[in-house]
Structures are given as structure tokens and as C-alpha cells.
Amino acid sequence: MASEWKFTIRDLAEKPDLLMPGHRACAGCGPAVTYRQILKAARGPIIATNATGCMEVVTTIYPYTAWRIPYIHTAFENVAANAAGIETALKIMKRKGRLKHDHVDVVAFAGDGGTYDIGIQALSGAAERGHDFLFVLYDNEAYMNTGIQRSGGTPHGAWTTTSPAGRVIPGKPEHKKPIGDIMVAHGIPYVATASPAYWRDLIIKARRGLEVEGPTFLHALTPCPRGWRYDTNKTIEIARLAVETCVFPLWEVIDGEYSLSAPSKAIALKPERRKPVMEYLKVQGRFRHLLTPESEYVIKEIEQVIDERWNLLLKKCGIA
Amino acid sequence: MTVVKQEVLALNGDEAVAYAVKQSDVDVVAAYPITPQTIIVERFSEYVHNGEVDTEFMCVESEHSALTACLTATATGARTFTASASAGLALMHEILYVTSGCRAPVVMAIVNRALSAPINIHGDHADSMVERDACWIQIYVENSQEAYDSTIQAFRIAEHPDILLPAMVMLDAFFLSHTLESVSVLPDETVRKFVGTRKIPLVGSHEGKSVPFKLDPENPVTMGPLDLYDYYFEHKRQQEAAMQRALQTIKQVHDEYGKISGRRYGNGLIDPYRLEDAEIAAICIGSTAGTTKVVVDQLRAKGVKAGLLRLRTYRPLPSQDLAKALENVEAVAVMDRSHSFGAHGGPIFHEVRHVLYDAPTRPQVVNYIYGLGGRDMPQTLIHEIYKDLQQVVKTKRVEKPVQFIGVRE
Numbered sequence: 001m002a003s004e005w006k007f008t009i010r011d012l013a014e015k016p017d018l019l020m021p022g023h024r025a026c027a028g029c030g031p032a033v034t035y036r037q038i039l040k041a042a043r044g045p046i047i048a049t050n051a052t053g054c055m056e057v058v059t060t061i062y063p064y065t066a067w068r069i070p071y072i073h074t075a076f077e078n079v080a081a082n083a084a085g086i087e088t089a090l091k092i093m094k095r096k097g098r099l100k101h102d103h104v105d106v107v108a109f110a111g112d113g114g115t116y117d118i119g120i121q122a123l124s125g126a127a128e129r130g131h132d133f134l135f136v137l138y139d140n141e142a143y144m145n146t147g148i149q150r151s152g153g154t155p156h157g158a159w160t161t162t163s164p165a166g167r168v169i170p171g172k173p174e175h176k177k178p179i180g181d182i183m184v185a186h187g188i189p190y191v192a193t194a195s196p197a198y199w200r201d202l203i204i205k206a207r208r209g210l211e212v213e214g215p216t217f218l219h220a221l222t223p224c225p226r227g228w229r230y231d232t233n234k235t236i237e238i239a240r241l242a243v244e245t246c247v248f249p250l251w252e253v254i255d256g257e258y259s260l261s262a263p264s265k266a267i268a269l270k271p272e273r274r275k276p277v278m279e280y281l282k283v284q285g286r287f288r289h290l291l292t293p294e295s296e297y298v299i300k301e302i303e304q305v306i307d308e309r310w311n312l313l314l315k316k317c318g319i320a
Numbered sequence: 321m322t323v324v325k326q327e328v329l330a331l332n333g334d335e336a337v338a339y340a341v342k343q344s345d346v347d348v349v350a351a352y353p354i355t356p357q358t359i360i361v362e363r364f365s366e367y368v369h370n371g372e373v374d375t376e377f378m379c380v381e382s383e384h385s386a387l388t389a390c391l392t393a394t395a396t397g398a399r400t401f402t403a404s405a406s407a408g409l410a411l412m413h414e415i416l417y418v419t420s421g422c423r424a425p426v427v428m429a430i431v432n433r434a435l436s437a438p439i440n441i442h443g444d445h446a447d448s449m450v451e452r453d454a455c456w457i458q459i460y461v462e463n464s465q466e467a468y469d470s471t472i473q474a475f476r477i478a479e480h481p482d483i484l485l486p487a488m489v490m491l492d493a494f495f496l497s498h499t500l501e502s503v504s505v506l507p508d509e510t511v512r513k514f515v516g517t518r519k520i521p522l523v524g525s526h527e528g529k530s531v532p533f534k535l536d537p538e539n540p541v542t543m544g545p546l547d548l549y550d551y552y553f554e555h556k557r558q559q560e561a562a563m564q565r566a567l568q569t570i571k572q573v574h575d576e577y578g579k580i581s582g583r584r585y586g587n588g589l590i591d592p593y594r595l596e597d598a599e600i601a602a603i604c605i606g607s608t609a610g611t612t613k614v615v616v617d618q619l620r621a622k623g624v625k626a627g628l629l630r631l632r633t634y635r636p637l638p639s640q641d642l643a644k645a646l647e648n649v650e651a652v653a654v655m656d657r658s659h660s661f662g663a664h665g666g667p668i669f670h671e672v673r674h675v676l677y678d679a680p681t682r683p684q685v686v687n688y689i690y691g692l693g694g695r696d697m698p699q700t701l702i703h704e705i706y707k708d709l710q711q712v713v714k715t716k717r718v719e720k721p722v723q724f725i726g727v728r729e
Contacts, residue, residue, distance in 0.1 A: 045537030049392065060545035065526050070535035072395055073544035074418045078388040081380065085350065085389030086535060089396035092347045092376045098397065104537055122388070125381025 005043075005207050012040045012203070016068070018048075023066035024058040028232025030222030030239060031055050031138040034196045035109070038136060038218075039069075041206035046105040047071070047086055051079035051114030054145040054224075055138065077118040080126035083108040083133040105210045106133040112153030113143045116177050127186040127215045134209035134216045137179065140224035148227040152177040155247075156305065157298045158286045160227070165289035170298055175305050183217040184253050190216040192252035192261075197240035201250060201261050208252075221248045229285020238283060244273075245280040246310040251317065258316040268319050277303045323582035326504040333464040333496035336503045337403065337429045337489070338363035340471035342373050343511035347398035347518075350378035350389035354408035358431045358497060361403055383408035387415040387426070394424040395543055397534040399475065399518045402426065405493065406433035409447045413454075419486045420455035420559060422544055423533070425478035426486040428456075429471060432606065432657075433493040434693045442694020443493040445606065446658040449667045455559045457487035457566055458635040460605040462585070464501040467491045469583055472511055476573045481521040482565050484533075492607040494694065506581060514580065563636045570633055589638035591630040592645050594620060598627025600709035601646065603672055604655040605631050608690075608697050612655075615702040626706050631668065639675045646676060651684045651712040653705045657691045665689070665722040684712050687722045701726050 018039035025032035031054060039048075047070045050056040056073045059066040074082055087106045093099040110119050115137040123135060142160045143149040150163040156175045159165045163172035183191045190212040194202035202220065209216035223239050225232045242248035243263050250261035260268055267274045281287040281299065290298050314320035331339060338360050341349065349368075351361040361377075368377040380386045383404055390400040404412060409430060419426055434444035448458060457477060461467045470489045478487040491497055506514075523533040523541070531539035547555060567589060574588025585591045593613050595601055602612055609630040619626040629645055631638075646652060654673070656666025663670070669687035676682055688705055691697045705725065712718055 047396070047535050047537065057546050060542050062545045062547040062551050063526065065542035065545060067542050068540060070537060070540045071542045072392055072422075072535060074388055074391060074422070075414055078385055078415070081385035081388035082392045084378065084380070084385070085348070085392030085394075086396045088348050088350075088376045088378055088389065089393035089398035089400075092374070093397055096347070096374065101537060121381060122385050125385055128381070129378070 005204065007203075015040055018042060018046070018068045019059065020066045020068055024061065025054070026226055026232070028225040028235045030140060030196060030224055030235050031111070032058070033235065034138055034202070034220045034222045037196060037199050037202050038107070038206040041203045041210060042105065043207065043210060044103065044105065045101045046107060046210075049073065049079055049082040049086065049106070049108050051110035051119055052076035053111040053114055054140070055109060055111070057145055076114055078122045079108045079110045079114055079119060080122040080135060083135070084126045084129065084131045087131045087133050107136060107210065108133055109136045109138060111145070112137065112139045112141055112151045115139070116152030116179050124186065127183065127188050127217075130214050132213050132215070134206070134218060136206070137217070137219045138222045139219060140222050140227060142227050144224050144227045153179065156302050157290050159289060160286070170289055170295050178309070180217070180219050184256070187256070188215045188217060189213070189255055190253070192218050193248065193250050194218055194220045195239045195243050195248065195250060196220065196222060197236045197243065198250065198263050201263065205252060227286065229288070230283060234283065238280070241275065241280045241283070244275045245277045246274055247277060247280050247306055249310060249313055251313060258313070260313070260317045260319065268314055268317070277306055324506055324510050324580050326506055326581070328502050328504050330500050331464055331468070331503040332359070332498055332500050333467045333491045334359035334431065334498070335363050336464040336468035336501075337471050337491070338367070339505060340468045340511070341401050342367045343506070343508050344472055344475050344515045345399065345512055345517070346373070346375050346401045348376045348378065348390065348393040348400045349402065350380050350386045350393070350400070351402050352380050352383045352386045352408065354383050354404070354411065358403055358405055360429055360431070383411040384415060387412045387419060387428070390426045391415060391419045391422060391424045394426050395422060395535050397518070397520060397536070399479070400426050401428065403429040403431070405431040406435055406441065406447045409451065410435060413451065416451055416454040416456060418544070421555070423484040424486060425484055427471070427474045427478055428486065428488045429467070430488050430490045431493045431497045432490050440693040441493065443495050443607070444657055444692050444694060445490075448488065448490050449658045452635055452667065455485060455563065456635060457485055457570070457633070458490065459487070459633055460490045460631065461496070462591070462607055462609045462630060464491070464496055464499070465503050465583065466585055467496060468503050468505065469577060469581060472515060473573050473577050475515045477566065477569050479518055480569050481519065483562050483569050484521070485559070485562050485566065490606065495607040504581070510580060514577065566636050567638055585632050586630070587641065589633040590641045590645055591632050593628040593630065595627035595629055595645060595649070597625055598649055599625040599713060600651045600706060601627040601629055601649045602653045602655055602702070602705060603629045603631060603668065605634060605668065606657065608655060608657065611697060611699060612702050615699050615706065619706055624706070624710070637671055637675075642672060642675050643679050646683060647679055647681065649683045651686070651709040652676070653709055654685060654687050655705070656687060656689050659689050659692065669722070684716070684718050685721070686712065686718050688725045689723070690725045695726055697726065
């Protein structure tokens with residue numbers, strides 16, 4: 001397991017941002033905050049690659065770039081293959097004495113579309129082959145860059161432009177794909193969930209993801225004011241609510257062993273601390289259509305699946 | 321420079337390519353065996369597993385990822401190679417454009433095979449013809465010897481600082497890929513010296529510095545950015561300029577290689593056969609040229625002034641060389657082993673006829689679509705084509721400009 005990296009908030013503040021200010025993300029962008037935090041965890045030379053998506057578009061409009069580190073984008077569905085190619089090139093160049101550095105970290109970023117849906121093949125392949133890189137899923141739960149279409153990561157009942165709140169079908173009929181568990185099932189050495197509301201936890205997990213040899217997977221829930229329909233000053237609040245309601249528990253899997261991270265463990269140990277799921281739903285416009293008596297059954301379905309998944313997680317962590 | 325002493329090996333086209341890659345100091349090979357598989361990467365993986373090469377071999381989960389990994393490995397500073405065919409190349413389509421747009425000099429061998437449906441794995445140029453606009457250098461070879469020679473040349477052409485474009489070398493499925501041939505191979509050290517170590521040119525970074533064009537933590541560059549109407553067009557224009565420069569580079573590299581190997585294929589762009597005083601000529605690409613040469617010899621023996629022009633480099637199109645080579649020919653038959661459905665003839669026909677439109681003495685041009693899905697192109701059919709051309713010369717008119725030959729109508 002990786003070394004225990006100690007840092008203070010002052011250390012982080014003094015560390016230069018690797019994603020520079022001036023990029024074109026929306027006000028209140030959850031992914032932008034998350035990227036900044038993750039890159040604070042860099043431990044040395046690092047190369048970044050991004051799938052097509054919001055963060056690719058807002059950080060690099062030629063001739064401008066917000067990236068202070070080497071960066072490449074190629075397409076939507078293949079960011080894990082980007083990382084695999086980079087990592088393999090670094091390995092052979094080192095072997096042939098053509099790499100200046102002793103080690104270079106590789107981090108791949110993709111949104112939910114580039115991970116759950118079109119990107120899962122390349123991700124699964126790279127995980128199976130065991131490339132040494134950190135894959136970061138910044139999950140804003142829909143195709144926000146193209147105009148809020150539903151993805152495999154969109155939660156049940158949510159309004160999107162392709163899962164509208166219709167008279168017959170109220171939002172997305174399906175539930176969120178358990179992507180973290182899918183990655184755990186690949187047998188990779190490190191998988192974790194994280195939230196920008198719990199920045200220390202997130203930065204430590206990003207660091208572990210970089211330090212652990214082999215493919216590692218970090219799933220961050222990154223609220224999007226445009227797509228989730230809330231005021232731009234509520235991003236971190238909503239990210240925190242997702243954890244407090246167990247909609248998005250924080251956990252990590254090290255070499256196959258599940259464990260709850262502190263914020264979720266506190267809830268597991270004292271269930272009365274858990275906030276009702278409704279508190280999370282009611283502050284977001286994407287769930288507003290569910291707040292009627294006719295749609296109450298959808299809320300029940302949402303709560304039921306969240307409870308099932310939470311209880312399953314507790315079992316995996318040896319708590320329940 | 322004198323011709324180097326060479327060993328003769330019995331190799332099929334696939335093995336000839338694999339042997340060339342083995343000698344070319346390639347850092348990363350990424351490949352996937354989509355239907356249909358070729359032997360190229362099988363042979364190459366044997367070299368890897370037997371410790372005969374110092375190369376990272378990535379067995380990726382799709383052709384899409386194969387080319388992606390080659391692209392980003394190249395961007396990191398490695399020399400890379402992949403091989404594909406048919407459906408695999410079609411799946412790479414998106415990344416073909418990304419590779420040339422990122423100016424990543426990846427080298428790829430294509431075993432030309434038909435596109436599905438109906439599913440078919442035999443010789444047909446449809447797979448690479450649809451990629452002619454992707455800004456990849458395209459070299460079509462006549463035999464396994466040329467497949468070996470061209471693969472080595474392709475690294476030098478693609479990586480040339482004036483070019484920085486990916487290159488594909490095409491060989492016909494089965495006719496070449498699975499047919500044993502005597503292939504002369506250069507000594508390892510000769511090839512190693514010829515291809516050299518990959519040189520990375522300097523570019524201006526966003527920080528205003530001159531930095532190596534690669535993903536280097538000491539000199540960060542951003543590759544593959546969003547690029548809208550204010551710059552995209554200039555970048556595409558630069559790609560076209562590099563393509564045009566490649567005409568010269570392909571000739572130079574071909575000539576330099578010719579001096580050490582003793583083998584030349586025309587001037588590297590076009591490969592004419594008994595064309596100097598020809599009245600009628602056929603144009604084709606790939607292995608059909610071999611059969612056509614036999615027919616030309618037979619016709620010449622009977623006093624018919626027949627010739628052949630094999631188009632070796634299809635991208636960039638050597639339009640001036642084509643026009644010059646055909647200026648005194650009266651009738652030309654363009655043979656296409658693929659078809660552009662709904663168009664007026666096949667892709668090579670479009671371009672050759674287009675080039676000849678500006679010729680001072682414009683020859684008559686007829687198109688023959690032949691051999692789709694690996695249908696054999698025997699001497700008898702090629703004789704029919706030359707017979708048609710003789711008729712065109714006599715009547716001075718083309719009855720039917722686009723014809724399908726060797727097919728049940």
C-alpha cells in the first residue's frame with residue numbers, strides 16, 4: 001500500500017495549481033473544483049489525458065490552455081487507451097534510456113459518458129491489462145457538455161433532455177450503474193469514491209491512486225448547476241448532502257478489501273446521523289417533477305435502491 | 321553507397337511486414353485481431369516473446385484502442401506500429417483523423433480486405449480507399465518484397481520533420497498476405513541505421529518556449545485541444561502542405577533506400593512498366609500489377625504498344641507525375657478494386673481522369689471495376705481490357721466509361 005502522505009491546507013495552498021485559473025468552466029462547476037483538488041495530490045512529473053467532455057472543452061480552446069502539465073485529448077470513448085499508450089511509451093523509453101525522469105505518473109479524466117457508457121470498453125481493457133495509471137471519473141450524472149442527455153450514470157427519476165419529465169414516464173426509468181463495483185470486480189488494486197465536499201479525503205484518495213502501482217479508479221461525484229438545476233453557490237452543499245443521505249457513500253477498496261471512509265463510516269456507526277434522501281432530491285430542479293403525489297412511487301423506488309445499495313456496501317465493509 | 325549483401329528468406333506478405341517492423345527499432349506495437357486477423361502481429365508477438373526485439377507489445381481490446389494507444393505512445397515520444405484490415409480499419413476511422421490531426425507519425429500495415437456485408441475476408445481495396453481523405457500517407461505494394469521495403473521506408477517518411485504524418489502500407493489480402501515469396505532482407509544493422517532513432521522536432525509552446533513536440537513533464541504542451549473556426553482551418557491547411565511536401569520526401573527516402581537495397585519501384589510515387597512509347601495503358605494499384613505486366617509482355621510480343629502504370633503512392637496523389645507519364649498515351653484503362661457506390665466509377669478513376677482533364681492531349685479514359693471480395697483477375701480479363709482500349713483508339717470514343725468486369729450481370 002501507498003505511503004501515508006501528510007499535508008496541511010497551507011501546503012496545498014502553496015503548491016502551484018496544475019490546472020490554471022482562467023479556464024471557461026461554468027460558475028459553480030463541480031468538476032473544475034474536483035480537478036483542482038486532484039491535481040494538488042500530484043507527487044512529481046505527471047501527464048494528463050482527458051476524454052471528450054465538459055472539462056476537455058473548457059480547459060483547452062486553442063490557442064489557450066489551462067494545463068500546466070503535459071496534456072492530450074484524442075476522442076470520447078478511449079481515454080483509458082490514451083493513458084495505456086502513454087504509460088507503455090514511458091515504460092519502454094525508460095528501458096531504452098530515453099526518459100529523463102525516473103517515474104512519470106499518468107492520470108486519465110473522463111465524465112460519466114466517457115466512463116459508464118462509451119468509454120467502458122477501453123477502461124475495462126486497460127484495467128485488465130494492468131497499466132499503471134489513475135482513472136478519474138468526474139460524474140456529473142449526464143452528458144452536460146452536449147446539453148444534459150441521460151447516461152448510465154444518471155440517477156433514477158432524474159430529468160434530462162433525453163429522459164424528460166413526461167406525463168407517462170417521469171424522468172429516467174433506470175437506476176445508476178454501479179460503476180465502482182464493476183471496477184472492483186476487475187481485481188484492480190485500488191478503487192475509491194470521493195466528493196469535492198470532503199476535499200481532504202478526496203486529495204488523499206487521488207494520491208493513493210497515483211502511488212499504487214497498476215490501474216486505479218477514483219469515482220468523484222461532481223455536481224453540475226446547469227444540469228442538476230440548482231444555484232451556482234450550492235455545489236459543495238449538494239455534494240455533501242449526497243454523502244450525508246447515503247446517495248453517494250464514500251468508500252475505498254484496497255486490494256479487494258472494502259472499507260468506509262470517515263464521513264460515511266460515521267453514518268454507519270450512528271445511523272441517526274443519516275439525512276433523508278428527500279433533502280438531497282428537493283434542492284435540485286432535475287427531481288422537481290417527482291415532488292407530486294402521483295410521482296411519490298418514484299421517490300420510494302429511489303429510496304429503496306439507495307437503501308439496498310447502502311446495506312450491501314455495509315456488508316462488504318463488514319459492518320452490517 | 322553500395323548495395324548491401326542481403327539474405328533471401330521465404331516469407332509471405334504478412335511475415336515480410338513483421339520482419340521489417342522487427343528490424344526498425346519500434347518501441348510500441350498495439351494491435352487487435354478483429355475479424356479478419358492477419359499474421360503480421362502474430363509473427364511480431366513471437367519476436368517479442370522470444371526476446372528478439374525490445375518492443376512493448378500491447379494486445380488491446382479493440383482496433384479503436386490499438387490506434388489510440390499508438391497515437392498517444394507516439395505523442396509521448398515512442399516509435400509505434402500497428403496493423404489492421406477491413407472492419408478493423410473501419411473501426412479505427414475516427415482515430416485515423418485524430419492521429420493525422422495530432423501530427424503523430426504512426427506507421428500501420430493494412431492487409432486490404434473487403435468490407436462487410438456480406439462478410440468477406442478477401443482482397444479488395446474498399447477498406448483503405450474509404451480512408452483516403454484521412455490525411456494518412458498511403459503506399460500500395462505489388463509484392464511481399466515491396467511490403468518489406470515500404471514498411472521500413474514508411475517510418476522515415478512519417479517521422480520526417482517536414483512531414484509528421486501517419487503512414488499506411490497496403491498489401492492485398494491472400495494474394496500477398498498469405499502467399500510465400502522469396503524476399504531479400506537487409507542486415508539488421510543496416511535497417512537500424514536507415515531508420516535511425518526517432519527525432520522529435522521542436523515546436524512553440526503556449527508559454528512561448530521552443531520545446532520538443534511530445535508529452536514531456538519538463539516542457540508541457542497541450543495536444544488535441546478544442547480548435548474552432550478561428551484556427552481549425554489553418555491547422556487543416558498545414559496538414560495539406562505536409563502532404564504535398566511528402567511527394568518529395570517519399571521520393572528521397574525511396575531513392576536512399578534504393579541505393580542500399582538495389583531495389584526501386586519507379587520513382588517511389590508511380591511505377592511505370594513499358595510505358596515510354598505506349599499507345600494504350602492500364603493503371604492499377606497493388607498485386608494486380610504483377611499479372612498485368614505479364615499481359616503487357618504478351619501484347620508487346622505481338623507488336624501492340626501496351627503499357628502499365630502502377631500507382632504506388634496514392635496519398636499524396638502524384639498528379640504531376642501521373643499526367644506526365646500518360647501524356648502520350650491515347651487510351652487509358654483505370655482499374656479499381658473497390659467502388660464508390662452511386663458515383664461515376666471507382667475512386668482511382670475519379671482522380672486519374674480528373675488529373676488528365678488538364679493534360680495538353682487528353683487521353684480517353686475507361687474505368688473497370690474488378691475483383692471485389694477477392695474475385696480473381698486472370699490474364700484473360702486483363703487482355704479484354706487492352707482489347708477494349710485498342711477499340712477506343714480506333715473509334716476515338718468510349719462507349720461505356722464505367723464497366724464492371726468479371727462479374728455476373
